[in-house]
Amino acid sequence: MTRAEYNQRVIVRKKRSTLIKGSLGIAAFLIFASIVGHIDSDAYAGIHSVKGTVSAFGNYILDENGHTYDVTGFQNGADVTVKLDKEGNILSITTK
Incomplete structure (x- = not known):
């Protein structure tokens, strides 16, 4: 070469x-x-999410602003993430 x-x-x-x-x-x-x-x-x-634990007294989670969100069908104590639209309507619920 x-x-x-x-x-x-x-x-x-x-x-x-x-x-x-x-x-x-x-x-x-x-x-x-x-x-x-x-x-x-x-x-x-305006889509945002809220994380929390399903309450032992009912099927809801409580966010840091004091709003409650219905998460019926998930076990008590489960960690869930709720995806919300601008008006606060639930778009989806996911768990770990």
Whole structure:
């Protein structure tokens, strides 16, 4: 292999490396932007969540503002997350 051929291979490797790094950088940016965009759209729509433990005296949880939310069907003592819309209507209930 001559010096010119070796130099040509080095140039090709550097271009390939730059292309791969650039592609990974763009992919990471797009993933980050989609996550931030989703969070912002939820916040703009007023969607928020409340975490709590199902009460032993009934099927509800009490948030830090004193509001109660009905979580019928979950065991007493279960840790749940209630997803709410802007008006406080329950969108979904999930448990750990």
